[in-house]
Amino acid sequence: MDFTDVILMRRTTRSYDSRQINEADLNSMLMAAHMAPIAGADYSKTHMTVVQDSRLLDEIRQACTMKSKDAKPRDPLYGAPTVIFFSAHGVSKDYIEYSNIGCAIENVLLAATNLDLGSTYIWGCLRRLRQHTGLIEKLGMPNGYVILSAVAVGYPMEPLAQRSPAKNLSVDII
Numbered sequence: 121m122d123f124t125d126v127i128l129m130r131r132t133t134r135s136y137d138s139r140q141i142n143e144a145d146l147n148s149m150l151m152a153a154h155m156a157p158i159a160g161a162d163y164s165k166t167h168m169t170v171v172q173d174s175r176l177l178d179e180i181r182q183a184c185t186m187k188s189k190d191a192k193p194r195d196p197l198y199g200a201p202t203v204i205f206f207s208a209h210g211v212s213k214d215y216i217e218y219s220n221i222g223c224a225i226e227n228v229l230l231a232a233t234n235l236d237l238g239s240t241y242i243w244g245c246l247r248r249l250r251q252h253t254g255l256i257e258k259l260g261m262p263n264g265y266v267i268l269s270a271v272a273v274g275y276p277m278e279p280l281a282q283r284s285p286a287k288n289l290s291v292d293i294i
């Protein structure tokens with residue numbers, strides 16, 4: 121895909137079908153993450169955990185789902201068959217680990233779009249996951265790593281469609 125087409129095609133997918141992505145596509149997204157800018161080129165403190173085991177994903181879904189009397193429970197991973205968790209070795213005072221991971225995730229989102237796959241930046245529900253020490257252990261991250269963000273990927277229920285460019289952010293040119 122042309123670069124501008126990728127930018128305009130990317131959107132957050134919130135409904136996936138159950139088909140698993142193939143290994144070549146996964147590797148292409150992981151390559152995009154590996155090539156992301158990381159502060160000081162200190163690659164040693166960022167880790168990715170790819171989860172495709174449907175039973176483990178179900179457990180994670182359960183742990184992440186908001187349990188409230190008023191709100192209808194909804195799948196925080198939107199049925200995605202693959203989730204890549206990004207963790208960092210601790211979080212420094214300036215939160216640079218979140219920026220590093222944000223860069224890697226954006227690369228994954230764009231790589232997924234280029235493959236006509238849907239993608240979702242996952243953040244909000246991870247607060248609940250971090251409280252489930254047993255599940256965190258199952259993810260087998262290196263010692264001292266904390267999950268900061270995740271990306272869900274898979275085949276979107278609705279195919280991606282190009283959007284018109286929008287000026288979403290305010291800008292000053294001085």
Ligand SMILES: Cc1cc2nc3c(=O)[nH]c(=O)nc-3n(C[C@H](O)[C@H](O)[C@H](O)COP(=O)(O)O)c2cc1C
Pocket residue numbers: 130131132133134240241242243244245
């Ligand atoms: C840091 C960050 C965290 C996000 N967390 C979530 C999330 O937990 N769940 C979700 O459905 N979308 C999440 N999103 C996706 C945004 O809601 C989405 O990008 C925004 O609504 C704009 O829509 P678009 O991606 O289709 O352009 C997150 C995006 C970012 C950048």
